[in-house]
Amino acid sequence: MQKSVISIGPYHPLQEEPELFMLTVEGETVVDIEVSIGYNHRGIEKLSERCNFDQSTFVIERICGICSTSHPFAYTRAVEDIIPVEVPERARYIRTIIAEGERIHSHLLWYGLAGHFLGYNTVYMWMWKLREEILDVMEILSGNRNNYAMFKPGGVRRDINSDDIPLALKKIDAIIPTLDRLKKAILDDPVLHARLKGIGILTKEEAVDYCALGPTSRASGVARDVRKDAPYGAYDRVDWDMIVTESCDVWGKAVVRLLEMYESIKIVKTCLQNLPGGEIDLNIKSIPPGEGIGAHEAPRGETFHYVRSDGTNRPARHKVRASTFMNLPTLKATVPGSSISDATIILAAIDPCYCCTERMAVRSREGKKLYGGQELIRLSQEKTKKIKREMGIK
Amino acid sequence: MNLTLKALLKSPWVFHLSTGSCNNCDIEILDCLTPRFDIERFGMRLVGSIRHADVLLVTGSGNRKSMLRVKKIYEEQVPKPCVVVGIGECAMSRGMFIHSYNCPRPLDSDIPVDVYIPGCPPKPEAIIAGVVKLINKIKGIE
Numbered sequence: 001m002q003k004s005v006i007s008i009g010p011y012h013p014l015q016e017e018p019e020l021f022m023l024t025v026e027g028e029t030v031v032d033i034e035v036s037i038g039y040n041h042r043g044i045e046k047l048s049e050r051c052n053f054d055q056s057t058f059v060i061e062r063i064c065g066i067c068s069t070s071h072p073f074a075y076t077r078a079v080e081d082i083i084p085v086e087v088p089e090r091a092r093y094i095r096t097i098i099a100e101g102e103r104i105h106s107h108l109l110w111y112g113l114a115g116h117f118l119g120y121n122t123v124y125m126w127m128w129k130l131r132e133e134i135l136d137v138m139e140i141l142s143g144n145r146n147n148y149a150m151f152k153p154g155g156v157r158r159d160i161n162s163d164d165i166p167l168a169l170k171k172i173d174a175i176i177p178t179l180d181r182l183k184k185a186i187l188d189d190p191v192l193h194a195r196l197k198g199i200g201i202l203t204k205e206e207a208v209d210y211c212a213l214g215p216t217s218r219a220s221g222v223a224r225d226v227r228k229d230a231p232y233g234a235y236d237r238v239d240w241d242m243i244v245t246e247s248c249d250v251w252g253k254a255v256v257r258l259l260e261m262y263e264s265i266k267i268v269k270t271c272l273q274n275l276p277g278g279e280i281d282l283n284i285k286s287i288p289p290g291e292g293i294g295a296h297e298a299p300r301g302e303t304f305h306y307v308r309s310d311g312t313n314r315p316a317r318h319k320v321r322a323s324t325f326m327n328l329p330t331l332k333a334t335v336p337g338s339s340i341s342d343a344t345i346i347l348a349a350i351d352p353c354y355c356c357t358e359r360m361a362v363r364s365r366e367g368k369k370l371y372g373g374q375e376l377i378r379l380s381q382e383k384t385k386k387i388k389r390e391m392g393i394k
Numbered sequence: 395m396n397l398t399l400k401a402l403l404k405s406p407w408v409f410h411l412s413t414g415s416c417n418n419c420d421i422e423i424l425d426c427l428t429p430r431f432d433i434e435r436f437g438m439r440l441v442g443s444i445r446h447a448d449v450l451l452v453t454g455s456g457n458r459k460s461m462l463r464v465k466k467i468y469e470e471q472v473p474k475p476c477v478v479v480g481i482g483e484c485a486m487s488r489g490m491f492i493h494s495y496n497c498p499r500p501l502d503s504d505i506p507v508d509v510y511i512p513g514c515p516p517k518p519e520a521i522i523a524g525v526v527k528l529i530n531k532i533k534g535i536e
Binding site: 010011013016017018038039040041042043044046047050058059062063064065066068109112124125128129132145146147353355360 | 410413429455459497
């Protein structure tokens with residue numbers, strides 16, 4: 001059959017960020033998918049290397065607006081890994097509260113957008129209305145709606161005022177009945193069952209092969225969560241469960257996210273109720289030379305940061321690997337074979353975040369040759385040699 | 395004020411264009427549409443096609459790859475008259491990305507911007523206030 005290419009993007013009403021999907025279709029069926037990114041690339045790793053360790057947290061926070069806690073969390077853990085130090089108990093709890101609040105609002109956001117893609121605009125409006133309540137809680141606790149600016153290497157920047165805790169707890173309790181109603185509406189809806197079950201299958205073997213992370217892997221039966229596997233923050237001090245389903249499809253991913261919100265609410269409430277006293281910051285004065293790694297389970301999966309220090313007050317190298325970078329290739333396994341109308345929700349099911357994932361690649365104009373770092377350096381050196389030859393300098 | 399501009403202000407339809415932002419401003423724009431803020435009561439609607447838009451809400455620090463598209467969209471596809479609103483610190487001055495290798499020029503060197511809404515990200519209230527101010531200014535009410 002004749003093949004044709006449908007391009008979605010880079011500016012498309014489906015997406016809030018610019019990216020380009022090229023779907024190769026045979027009739028109604030998608031046979032291949034190609035993703036083109038780079039419309040969001042801002043060179044943050046390089047920017048981070050010209051800031052000092054404290055300033056970097058602000059730059060890292062702006063990698064992605066939705067994961068604005070996950071990246072600083074992983075980064076500060078990487079810097080603390082260089083020294084190495086243990087952060088004070090109160091700071092651990094505050095970090096956990098902010099991180100879990102972010103998870104709730106991120107999952108609600110995903111639900112809203114998924115509902116919108118499926119034609120359920122009611123779900124979209126309800127979820128985002130509920131999300132405002134969570135943002136209010138975050139505003140009470142941290143002073144900001146989105147970029148919380150709470151993290152710094154060695155602790156947290158601001159303390160949670162004990163007078164604010166009762167109001168925050170009251171607001172969180174008020175969310176639960178609405179969430180229960182939405183949960184019932186989603187889980188009992190026959191149309192959503194028909195629409196989401198059995199599409200975008202990512203088997204357990206494929207999830208392991210593609211190194212899928214977060215809800216994408218947990219929906220395929222891979223019980224992998226940094227918060228359980230290598231506890232940090234206050235995750236080993238509170239009682240919570242890892243949500244794993246075996247259904248492998250888009251429905252499974254939706255259920256994992258729905259139930260994870262309940263776990264996050266449980267963690268936030270427990271942490272707020274048992275917030276220990278004491279210092280919130282270690283006041284780190286200098287960072288010795290060395291390397292450190294830090295990981296955090298972001299709403300979309302594990303976020304991983306690597307920082308190398310050379311003894312100055314700036315990172316010598318900072319490497320970011322966001323969760324979508326690992327989840328995006330799974331589309332190669334899930335999208336081909338589905339119909340065009342299902343492709344939308346399968347693309348959205350991994351909760352893609354392109355501003356986290358952005359990379360720069362240098363490609364030759366002819367053909368599709370990609371240049372790596374070593375090759376670029378070699379090309380640069382050859383050009384210098386060529387110019388020298390032309391100018392007659394030996 | 396000519397007739398097209400007058401008709402435009404009655405119910406401005408907005409299109410949202412990201413030029414390499416961190417998503418926060420984009421989400422705050424979508425927040426404006428949801429029940430708590432609900433800008434549809436002012437007649438504003440987020441439209442799916444650039445050819446239906448009266449107002450462009452531009453976010454982001456203007457990266458090399460996307461600015462080419464934004465320029466093309468502004469010059470060839472948007473029906474004129476069109477009002478451009480720069481949302482967030484990045485659209486104003488590139489904010490903390492001013493030293494980035496991939497954000498060479500500020501947004502207003504490529505397309506004309508009528509109003510800036512500062513903030514990182516601006517709150518939905520600020521976005522609504524900015525757009526209302528712009529409408530009043532065009533109408534001549536100050």
